[in-house]
Amino acid sequence: MRRISISLLASIALLGAALAHAQDRALFAGVFDPPRAAPAFSLPGSDGMPLTLERFRGKLVVLAFGFTSCPDVCPTTLATLAGARRALGGQAADVQVVYVTVDPARDDAARMREYLAAFDPAFLGATGTAQQLAKVREEYGIAAERVARGESYAYSHSSFVYLIDRAGKLRALMPYGHAANDYAHDLRILLES
């Protein structure tokens, strides 16, 4: 009788631990089910090479859209992503941040390289013609609208970030506002899955 009670208690404890673990493995990001292949693209990269997703097969790709003159959303997102990579330690080598501009008139490869290096030298930027970039945005469901700002202009753009797994599947979407630790949590899960 005593042995049965101990076994029962142990089973309950194991079940509880399994449930807690499963809950901990849930992503903070929004998850696609089933995940689809991330739309392919080839754009001039900030490193002088063509930037394609195939280049990073086997790594996680964190894909963000924005522009280097963005006053608030982009610097916050990029600083958060840099913090997430720091939090990942050695695993950060398996995470590639790709930042695609919505403002090709101002964001050439050199400008993007300089801008991104201020956050993390490993970040890569992608630019291109207005038509090339519009096609990529369409395939990823990204909105970007040019708005006048005095004599200059800015862009109102989608602020979420895509998480693409090692096999090139579009796995999740992180809305704006999450902390670096949330990203690190989700990236760890995706790296280990």
Next chain:
Amino acid sequence: MIMRTTSASSWSPEHAAARVRRPRVSARAVALALAAALLAGVGWAAFAPVRVDSREALFEIPRGTFARRMAGEPAPILPDEISLTLGLRDVLLLRNLDEVPQIFGPTLMMPGQSFRLPFRQAASYQFACTAHASGQMTVSVEAHPATPWMRLGWRARALWRRVWSKSAT
């Protein structure tokens, strides 16, 4: 003559008094009962724990939505504003059952694909969404109703939204 005899036989001072008093007592009792019921309702709304059947707020694009739109028929999918509550209903579940890809909520969704987005922070989230005439969708996430006062407010808002959505349809 007959009538006078009949009324004289059924009349008594007690019956007459009862007939006069009864309505006054009943009105008070009804008022008291109503007040008690109202108090009980408010007490329940404030102290009973809030439960929901699922943490997911599900929104689906029905099959044929794109075709109906192309034919000029209205095909509403999502409300302009979605209200969620942390700890109760705090997961947005979008599902595209149509035959074509759709920009649904914050992202492009393939046919048959679903998107599950949990929220962990009370705030108002704005998403670009081509399913809306305004091009924008708001997800309002409110804090978990942990205190009696918050539960009362939460239930009042839920009731209001239910009444409002019924009157709008």
